[in-house]
Amino acid sequence: MKLALLLVWIALLPSLANAEIYKWKDKDGRIRYSDTPPPSNIKIEPIGKKIPKSSGTSSAASTEDGAAASSPSKDAASSKDEAAAKRAKDAEKQKKAEASKQEELKIRQENCNVARRNLATYTNGGRISTVDEKGERTYLGDDEIARGKADSQRDVEKYCN
Numbered sequence: 001m002k003l004a005l006l007l008v009w010i011a012l013l014p015s016l017a018n019a020e021i022y023k024w025k026d027k028d029g030r031i032r033y034s035d036t037p038p039p040s041n042i043k044i045e046p047i048g049k050k051i052p053k054s055s056g057t058s059s060a061a062s063t064e065d066g067a068a069a070s071s072p073s074k075d076a077a078s079s080k081d082e083a084a085a086k087r088a089k090d091a092e093k094q095k096k097a098e099a100s101k102q103e104e105l106k107i108r109q110e111n112c113n114v115a116r117r118n119l120a121t122y123t124n125g126g127r128i129s130t131v132d133e134k135g136e137r138t139y140l141g142d143d144e145i146a147r148g149k150a151d152s153q154r155d156v157e158k159y160c161n
Contacts, residue, residue: 001104008097012090020083108159115155122149 024038025031032038121128128140128148140148 001101004097004100008093011093020079112156112159115152115159119149119152119156122152 020035020037022034022037023031024042026038026042122145128145129137130140132138
């Protein structure tokens, strides 16, 4: 489970580095810049991708005025479409990961129930029988019952904790 979570985190890590930067006016009329989109009722302007800071000159000054970083409306529309497609793809991956996690949890719970029933069978005592490949019933001896009880106890500890 931890390995799956780590793999999902590693897969999503590069997408964090390519986030869009948004520009909008808030309710007080101030211009805001952010890498997260504002609330849906506010008109936004994507101004470009995040650029890692480099030593020397800074490109932040040229993007604040909007003139140097603005692109034609086709590019803005295509970047919005790409961003939407990427969000949909990420949501699909997350949904699949959650489904596999739920399936794993369900299987583990079933294994726990079976292990507890087996342990109860070996603990209750009495004669325990099995059916061999010929279809004949054979009864377990004391050493086989003790071994089965120990195996069942190990399974309970493995699947139920």
